[in-house]
Amino acid sequence: xxxxxxxxxxxxxxxxxxxxxxxxxxxxxxxxxxxxxxxxxxxxxxxxxxxxxxxxxxxxxxxxxxxxxxxxxxxxxxxxxxxxxxxxxxxxxxxxxxxxxxxxxxxxxxxxxxxxxxxxxxxxxxxxxxxxxxxxxxxxxxxxxxxxxxxxxxxxxxxxxxxxxxxxxxxxxxxxxxxxxxxxxxxxxxxxxxxxxxxxxxxxxxxxxxxxxxxxxxxxxxxxxxxxxxxxxxxxxxxxxxxxxxxxxxxxxxxxxxxxxxxxxxxxxxxxxxxxxxxxxxxxxxxxxxxxxxxxxxxxxxxxxxxxxxxxxxxxxxxxxxxxxxxxxxxxxxxxxxxxxxxxxxxxxxxxxxxxxxxxxxxxxxxxxxxxxxxxxxxxxxxxxxxxxxxxxx
DNA sequence: AACTATATCAACCGCCAGACA
DNA sequence: ATGTCTGGCGGTTGATATAGT
Numbered sequence: 001x002x003x004x005x006x007x008x009x010x011x012x013x014x015x016x017x018x019x020x021x022x023x024x025x026x027x028x029x030x031x032x033x034x035x036x037x038x039x040x041x042x043x044x045x046x047x048x049x050x051x052x053x054x055x056x057x058x059x060x061x062x063x064x065x066x067x068x069x070x071x072x073x074x075x076x077x078x079x080x081x082x083x084x085x086x087x088x089x090x091x092x093x094x095x096x097x098x099x100x101x102x103x104x105x106x107x108x109x110x111x112x113x114x115x116x117x118x119x120x121x122x123x124x125x126x127x128x129x130x131x132x133x134x135x136x137x138x139x140x141x142x143x144x145x146x147x148x149x150x151x152x153x154x155x156x157x158x159x160x161x162x163x164x165x166x167x168x169x170x171x172x173x174x175x176x177x178x179x180x181x182x183x184x185x186x187x188x189x190x191x192x193x194x195x196x197x198x199x200x201x202x203x204x205x206x207x208x209x210x211x212x213x214x215x216x217x218x219x220x221x222x223x224x225x226x227x228x229x230x231x232x233x234x235x236x237x238x239x240x241x242x243x244x245x246x247x248x249x250x251x252x253x254x255x256x257x258x259x260x261x262x263x264x265x266x267x268x269x270x271x272x273x274x275x276x277x278x279x280x281x282x283x284x285x286x287x288x289x290x291x292x293x294x295x296x297x298x299x300x301x302x303x304x305x306x307x308x309x310x311x312x313x314x315x316x317x318x319x320x321x322x323x324x325x326x327x328x329x330x331x332x333x334x335x336x337x338x339x340x341x342x343x344x345x346x347x348x349x350x351x352x353x354x355x356x357x358x359x360x361x362x363x364x365x366x367x368x369x370x371x372x373x374x375x376x377x378x379x380x381x382x383x384x385x386x387x388x389x390x391x392x393x394x
Numbered sequence: 395a396a397c398t399a400t401a402t403c404a405a406c407c408g409c410c411a412g413a414c415a
Numbered sequence: 416a417t418g419t420c421t422g423g424c425g426g427t428t429g430a431t432a433t434a435g436t
Contacts, residue, residue, distance in 0.1 A: 056405085088424090
């Protein structure tokens with residue numbers, strides 16, 4: 001049974017919106033909230049379908065949208081999240097406040113994908129195209145781990161989104177149709193400022209459970225989140241990392257703590273990417289959070305590969321992972337991450353890296369490290385030498 | 395100046411999942 | 416249990432802008 005169209009297409013306008021239409025839509029939503037998108041066009045006096053109105057609002061008219069060029073930090077975040085989540089633009093957008101999924105998608109397709117491609121990196125797998133790396137555990141081991149972790153991250157994001165929706169419903173049930181409430185409700189995640197929590201209080205229990213569970217299976221059971229669906233995993237449950245929602249949020253928030261210059265004024269070298277990866281082991285000033293977010297996904301993948309890969313049946317190593325929240329800590333602990341990228345260096349390291357090292361399987365892991373290091377050095381160096389404005393890649 | 399190629403991005407389309415009757 | 420409605424998502428298109436010849 002096919003579904004009926006969202007609205008009667010006959011006589012409805014399509015194509016670019018006029019300022020007058022924008023004004024009508026804005027005025028209506030300011031006064032009444034959007035309510036039912038299907039019913040909105042008639043009420044607002046627009047010859048558009050509800051879907052078109054919703055898109056126009058969410059992608060363009062919403063007041064909490066940041067427009068203009070993406071900062072280097074935003075680019076970095078997109079690349080890393082894309083490596084983790086794939087083309088899940090809405091999920092990526094939740095980690096880039098004030099950016100819409102459509103905008104991120106466009107930016108990826110027109111800028112970042114091409115850039116990675118020209119660098120010889122497969123924008124889908126985020127691996128070098130001529131990747132000949134084959135670990136002794138098999139070529140798919142780390143990929144499988146990453147995929148598995150991505151599944152959990154995806155599930156977490158979905159659960160998070162559901163909780164946001166629930167919170168939105170709750171808040172809307174207590175509100176009139178004022179724009180204020182509408183805005184809060186429709187952008188509970190993406191509109192958060194650095195001082196505002198990105199997730200509703202209702203998700204804290206989930207966060208807590210994710211953080212404290214000793215295994216995914218018990219964690220999920222303990223949360224009693226009725227609609228939290230576990231993804232179908234290709235690995236045993238014991239390999240799954242706990243996901244720290246708060247940490248992931250902080251990871252995004254931390255990227256905003258720094259002075260983010262708009263309109264592409266930032267440069268990679270100002271962020272210290274180049275230095276952090278070319279002077280491994282050095283620690284600029286020793287202050288926590290003083291270095292911008294430099295943790296690489298590839299390093300993360302590497303660490304997961306070594307940690308999980310070597311602990312497939314090792315409860316001990318897994319317990320470490322669960323307790324320390326390695327995944328998100330890696331995202332967060334840029335400093336220690338940069339310090340301890342090499343498996344051979346004698347510098348400080350966090351527990352995750354200790355785990356990776358202690359449980360690693362020798363030379364194959366070292367090779368993997370080298371491969372990963374080269375991969376991200378490539379990305380970061382190339383980006384460093386090619387600011388968007390003068391990039392030879394465009 | 396005219397034409398063509400390429401880049402950009404707003405908007406559309408089709409599909410899906412959840413809610414609801 | 417089933418069908419319909421609705422909102423949301425990701426892929427794609429097409430109009431416009433810009434660069435190159």
